[in-house]
Amino acid sequence: MAPLRIGIAGLGHVGCGLIELVERQDRLRIPGQIEITGVSARSQSRNRPVDTSKYRWFDDAATLAEDPDVDVFVELIGGSDGPAKFAVEEALKAGKPVITANKALIAKHGMALAKLAEEKQVDLLFEAAVAGGIPVVRVLRDSLAGVEIKRVSGILNGTCNFLTTTMLETGRSYDDVLAEAQKLGYAEADPTLDVSGMDAAHKAAILSAIAFSADLDFSKVKVSGVDTIELEDLRLADRLGLRIKLIAEGVLTDDGVVCRVEPMALPVSHPLARIDGSLNTVRIEGDPVGAVTLTGPGAGAGPTASAVMGDVAKMFRPAIRPAFGRAEHHMARPFTEGRGDEVSAFFLSMRLADKPGALAALSESLAAEGVSVDKILQDSADESGASPVAIVTHRCARSNMQAALARLQKFAIPVDPPRLIRIEAAS
Amino acid sequence: MAPLRIGIAGLGHVGCGLIELVERQDRLRIPGQIEITGVSARSQSRNRPVDTSKYRWFDDAATLAEDPDVDVFVELIGGSDGPAKFAVEEALKAGKPVITANKALIAKHGMALAKLAEEKQVDLLFEAAVAGGIPVVRVLRDSLAGVEIKRVSGILNGTCNFLTTTMLETGRSYDDVLAEAQKLGYAEADPTLDVSGMDAAHKAAILSAIAFSADLDFSKVKVSGVDTIELEDLRLADRLGLRIKLIAEGVLTDDGVVCRVEPMALPVSHPLARIDGSLNTVRIEGDPVGAVTLTGPGAGAGPTASAVMGDVAKMFRPAIRPAFGRAEHHMARPFTEGRGDEVSAFFLSMRLADKPGALAALSESLAAEGVSVDKILQDSADESGASPVAIVTHRCARSNMQAALARLQKFAIPVDPPRLIRIEAAS
Ligand SMILES: NC(=O)c1ccc[n+]([C@@H]2O[C@H](COP(=O)([O-])OP(=O)(O)OC[C@H]3O[C@@H](n4cnc5c(N)ncnc54)[C@H](OP(=O)(O)O)[C@@H]3O)[C@@H](O)[C@H]2O)c1
Numbered sequence: 134m135a136p137l138r139i140g141i142a143g144l145g146h147v148g149c150g151l152i153e154l155v156e157r158q159d160r161l162r163i164p165g166q167i168e169i170t171g172v173s174a175r176s177q178s179r180n181r182p183v184d185t186s187k188y189r190w191f192d193d194a195a196t197l198a199e200d201p202d203v204d205v206f207v208e209l210i211g212g213s214d215g216p217a218k219f220a221v222e223e224a225l226k227a228g229k230p231v232i233t234a235n236k237a238l239i240a241k242h243g244m245a246l247a248k249l250a251e252e253k254q255v256d257l258l259f260e261a262a263v264a265g266g267i268p269v270v271r272v273l274r275d276s277l278a279g280v281e282i283k284r285v286s287g288i289l290n291g292t293c294n295f296l297t298t299t300m301l302e303t304g305r306s307y308d309d310v311l312a313e314a315q316k317l318g319y320a321e322a323d324p325t326l327d328v329s330g331m332d333a334a335h336k337a338a339i340l341s342a343i344a345f346s347a348d349l350d351f352s353k354v355k356v357s358g359v360d361t362i363e364l365e366d367l368r369l370a371d372r373l374g375l376r377i378k379l380i381a382e383g384v385l386t387d388d389g390v391v392c393r394v395e396p397m398a399l400p401v402s403h404p405l406a407r408i409d410g411s412l413n414t415v416r417i418e419g420d421p422v423g424a425v426t427l428t429g430p431g432a433g434a435g436p437t438a439s440a441v442m443g444d445v446a447k448m449f450r451p452a453i454r455p456a457f458g459r460a461e462h463h464m465a466r467p468f469t470e471g472r473g474d475e476v477s478a479f480f481l482s483m484r485l486a487d488k489p490g491a492l493a494a495l496s497e498s499l500a501a502e503g504v505s506v507d508k509i510l511q512d513s514a515d516e517s518g519a520s521p522v523a524i525v526t527h528r529c530a531r532s533n534m535q536a537a538l539a540r541l542q543k544f545a546i547p548v549d550p551p552r553l554i555r556i557e558a559a560s
Numbered sequence: 561m562a563p564l565r566i567g568i569a570g571l572g573h574v575g576c577g578l579i580e581l582v583e584r585q586d587r588l589r590i591p592g593q594i595e596i597t598g599v600s601a602r603s604q605s606r607n608r609p610v611d612t613s614k615y616r617w618f619d620d621a622a623t624l625a626e627d628p629d630v631d632v633f634v635e636l637i638g639g640s641d642g643p644a645k646f647a648v649e650e651a652l653k654a655g656k657p658v659i660t661a662n663k664a665l666i667a668k669h670g671m672a673l674a675k676l677a678e679e680k681q682v683d684l685l686f687e688a689a690v691a692g693g694i695p696v697v698r699v700l701r702d703s704l705a706g707v708e709i710k711r712v713s714g715i716l717n718g719t720c721n722f723l724t725t726t727m728l729e730t731g732r733s734y735d736d737v738l739a740e741a742q743k744l745g746y747a748e749a750d751p752t753l754d755v756s757g758m759d760a761a762h763k764a765a766i767l768s769a770i771a772f773s774a775d776l777d778f779s780k781v782k783v784s785g786v787d788t789i790e791l792e793d794l795r796l797a798d799r800l801g802l803r804i805k806l807i808a809e810g811v812l813t814d815d816g817v818v819c820r821v822e823p824m825a826l827p828v829s830h831p832l833a834r835i836d837g838s839l840n841t842v843r844i845e846g847d848p849v850g851a852v853t854l855t856g857p858g859a860g861a862g863p864t865a866s867a868v869m870g871d872v873a874k875m876f877r878p879a880i881r882p883a884f885g886r887a888e889h890h891m892a893r894p895f896t897e898g899r900g901d902e903v904s905a906f907f908l909s910m911r912l913a914d915k916p917g918a919l920a921a922l923s924e925s926l927a928a929e930g931v932s933v934d935k936i937l938q939d940s941a942d943e944s945g946a947s948p949v950a951i952v953t954h955r956c957a958r959s960n961m962q963a964a965l966a967r968l969q970k971f972a973i974p975v976d977p978p979r980l981i982r983i984e985a986a987s
C-alpha cells in the first residue's frame with residue numbers, strides 16, 4: 134500500500150500534537166504508512182514544540198490544500214470563516230478528503246461542506262471537533278446507526294465544568310477561578326467562546342445533526358453560558374441536593390430538533406452530576422439501547438490529536454478492515470499469564486477464632502513477611518465464636534501475602550479460608 | 561443501491577431483537593435497504609416474540625450461510641464450538657461476510673476465523689459480542705487507532721455486578737440475590753458462565769487482542785468469579801471505603817499482554833466503583849488520550865440487537881460515508897427553537913430584601929401563578945440586608961415562573977435579578 138500523504142494546515146496545539154503522533158506512528162495501530170508532505174501556519178519562524186523545518190513549508194493553507202502531493206488535507210487552523218473555510222473548500226473542490234478539528238466551521242458551514250464533499254465523493258471527517266479525545270462522532274454516526282436516538286446531552290466544555298466544579302469546591306469566585314484556569318492553560322486568553330456556552334453549542338449542534346439526520350441550522354441553537362453563575366447559586370443548589378453544570382443538549386421533538394446550551398441543575402445522583410473538573414461527557418439516549426455514556430478528555434493537544442489520527446487511519450480504506458484491526462501477521466504480541474508475583478495493595482477478609490492472641494498471630498504473620506497494614510477492622514464474634522476480620526495492606530508482593538497466610542496456619546488458630554482481593558489504585 | 565440480503569441463524573433474544581429492528585429500519589439511520597432472506601433456529605414451531613413465518617426457513621444454519629441469496633451471514637446461536645462455529649466457517653469459506661454476537665466463539669477461535677476472513681477478503685464483525693449496547697469494539701479498533709493503549713479494564717458482566725451491588729444494598733445472601741436475578745431475566749437458567757467470570761473473560765480477551773494487536777490465546781487468561789464472594793466481604797470492604805466488583809482487564813507488560821478477570825476492591829472514589837446494577841463499563845487508558853470510559857447496557861435483546869444492526873449498517877460500504885452519516889437529501893429534519901413554553905422543575909435563586917413579608921410575597925406570587933414549591937432555603941441576611949433565597953419547584957411551565965417573578969416585582973421589595981435554572985430529571 135502506498136503511503137498516505139497528508140498536508141497539515143495549522144501548527145498550534147493540535148497541529149504539533151498530530152506531528153508528534155505521526156512521528157511515532159509505528160507504535161500506533163494505523164493500517165498503513167503516513168507521510169507529511171507539507172505544513173502551513175501563520176509564521177514560519179515561530180518556535181514550536183516539534184521540529185517542523187523538515188517538512189515542506191506553505192505560506193498559504195489553500196495552496197497546500199491543492200498541492201498534488203497531498204492526498205488528505207488536515208485543517209487545524211480554527212475559525213468558522215476566513216482561511217480555514219477557504220482552504221477546506223479548495224481541498225474539497227480539488228477532490229481531496231478533508232479532516233478537521235474545527236467545530237465552529239462545521240457548526241456554521243457543515244451542511245454546505247458535506248454537500249460539496251458528497252458531490253466530489255470524498256470524505257469530510259471531524260471526530261476531533263466534538264469532545265476532543267472522546268470518539269463520539271463516529272459512535273453516533275456509525276456504531277449507533279441502528280439506534281433511534283431521542284436525546285443527546287452532555288458536558289461539552291471542560292473550561293465551564295472546571296469553573297463550576299472548582300468554585301463550589303474551593304469557595305472562590307468566578308473571576309478568581311477563571312484566572313486560575315487561564316494560568317493552567319485550561320481556558321484561552323480570550324475565554325469568551327468557552328464561558329458564553331458558544332463552544333459547547335457548536336459541538337451540540339454537530340452531534341444533533343448526526344443523531345437526528347437534521348439539517349444543521351446553528352441560528353436556531355439557544356445558548357447561555359456560565360458567565361452569569363455566582364458562587365452563591367452553586368452553594369444554595371448544593372444544599373438542596375443539586376449540582377449546577379453547563380449542559381448541552383439536542384432533543385427530538387414533534388416540531389424538529391431542539392438544541393440548546395444552558396446551566397442546568399442536576400440531582401446529585403444524576404450520572405452527569407459527578408463529572409468534575411475539565412472532563413467531558415456525552416450521554417446518548419435512544420431506542421432500543423437505553424443510554425450509553427462516553428466520558429473522557431474533551432480537549433488538550435494529545436487527546437485532540439489522537440482523534441485526528443483516528444480519522445487519518447480511516448482514510449486508508451482497504452477493501453476490508455481486519456477483524457481485530459490489524460492484518461493477522463501484525464497480531465504478534467503474545468498473551469501471557471504474567472509473572473506470578475505481582476505487587477499490589479490487598480484486601481484480606483477472614484473469620485478468625487475469637488481466642489486471645491488470634492489477632493496478634495495474624496499481625497505477627499504479616500509483619501514477619503514484610504507486609505505492612507494500612508487499615509484493620511475486627512467485628513464482634515458470632516455465635517460460633519468466630520470474628521470477621523478485614524485488613525487493607527500497603528503495597529506488597531502477592532507471594533509475601535501468601536507466605537504470611539501460610540505462617541498463620543502454624544499458630545493452630547482456626548481460620549476460615551481467607552479471601553485475598555487485589556485493590557485497584559485510586560484514579 | 562441494491563438491498564443488502566442477510567440470513568439470520570438463531571432466533572432467541574438477540575435474533576428476534578434484530579428482526580424487530582430490521583422491520584422498523586426506516587426509523588433508523590441505515591445507509592441502504594436491508595432484507596432478511598432466510599432464518600434458522602432449532603425449532604421452527606416455537607412461539608417467538610416476532611412473526612418469523614414470513615421468512616424462508618432453514619433447518620440447518622450452515623445451509624443458510626451458503627445460500628446464494630444471502631449476502632451477509634448473521635450468527636446469533638451461541639456456543640464456542642458446534643453449529644455456530646461450523647456455520648460461520650462455512651459462510652467465510654463461501655466468501656461471505658459474517659456478523660456475530662458470539663463472544664465464546666471469538667474468544668476461542670477468533671484468530672483462526674480472522675485469518676480465514678482475511679484470506680477470503682470479507683468482513684468478520686462482532687461489536688455485539690462485547691458489552692452489548694456499548695460500541696467498544698469499533699471504538700477500540702478504529703476510532704482509537706491513533707492511541708497507544710496501555711490498559712483496558714471494566715465491568716463486563718452485568719449479572720455479576722447486579723449480584724455484588726444488590727447483596728451489599730439489601731444485605732441479602734449470594735444465593736438469594738442470584739435467584740432474584742434469574743427471575744428478573746438478568747441471569748441465565750444456568751448462570752455458571754456468568755458467575756464464574758468466564759463470560760467477562762471472553763470479552764476481556766477480545767478487547768485485549770484488539771487493543772494490543774495481540775495473538776489472542778484464551779488459555780492464558782486467568783479467571784475467577786463472584787461465586788466465592790460473601791456478603792460479609794462486601795460489608796467489611798464497604799466499611800473500609802472499598803467496593804468489591806468483578807473486574808476484567810487487559811494490561812500491556814514487557815512480557816506480553818496479561819488478561820484476567822477477578823474480584824477487585826476499588827476505592828469508593830474510583831469511577832468504576834459507582835457503576836451499579838446490571839450496567840457495563842469499559843475504561844481505556846492510553847497515550848496520549850489519558851482515559852476514555854464507555855458505560856451502558858451490556859446485555860439485553862434490544863441493546864445487543866442494536867449493536868448487530870450497527871455492524872449490518874457497516875456492510876453497505878458505499879465509496880464514501882456521508883459526513884453526517886446520511887446523504888444530504890436525507891438530512892431533512894429541521895432545527896427549531898422549540899415552543900417557548902417548556903415544562904420542568906426549576907431552581908430559582910435570588911437575594912431578597914430582609915424585610916417582613918418578603919418571603920410571603922414570594923410565596924404568594926408563586927402560588928398565584930400555580931407554581932408549587934418542593935423545597936425552599938433562606939439564608940441569613942448579609943451586611944447589605946439581603947437574604948439569599950433558593951427554591952426548588954415542582955414541574956410547571958416556564959411562563960408561569962416568569963409570570964410569578966413579574967408579579968413579585970409589584971410588591972416593591974428589592975430583589976436581585978433572580979436566576980432561573982431548569983432542573984434535569986433524575987435518571
Ligand atoms: N486545543 C484543543 O484542545 C482543541 C480541542 C478540540 C478542537 N480544537 C480545534 O482545533 C483547531 C486548532 O486549535 P489549536 O488549539 O491547535 O489552535 P492554536 O494553538 O491557536 O493554533 C492555530 C494554528 O493555526 C495557524 N494559523 C492561523 N492562521 C493561519 C492561516 N491563515 N494559515 C495557516 N495557518 C494559520 C497558527 O499559526 P501560528 O502558530 O504561526 O500563529 C497556529 O499554528 C481549532 O479549530 C480548535 O477549535 C482544539
Ligand SMILES: NC(=O)c1ccc[n+]([C@@H]2O[C@H](COP(=O)([O-])OP(=O)(O)OC[C@H]3O[C@@H](n4cnc5c(N)ncnc54)[C@H](OP(=O)(O)O)[C@@H]3O)[C@@H](O)[C@H]2O)c1
Pocket residue numbers: 569570571572573574575600601602603604606619620621636637638639643661662663664688689692858859860861864
Ligand atoms: N442475550 C444477550 O443479552 C446477549 C448479549 C450479548 C451477546 N449475546 C450472544 O448472542 C448469542 C445469542 O444469544 P441469545 O441470548 O439470543 O441466545 P438464545 O436466546 O438462547 O437463542 C439462541 C438461539 O439459537 C438457536 N439455535 C440453537 N441451536 C441451533 C442450531 N443448531 N441451528 C440454528 N439455531 C440454533 C435457538 O433455537 P430455538 O429458539 O429454536 O431453541 C435460539 O433461537 C450468543 O452468542 C450470546 O452469547 C447475547
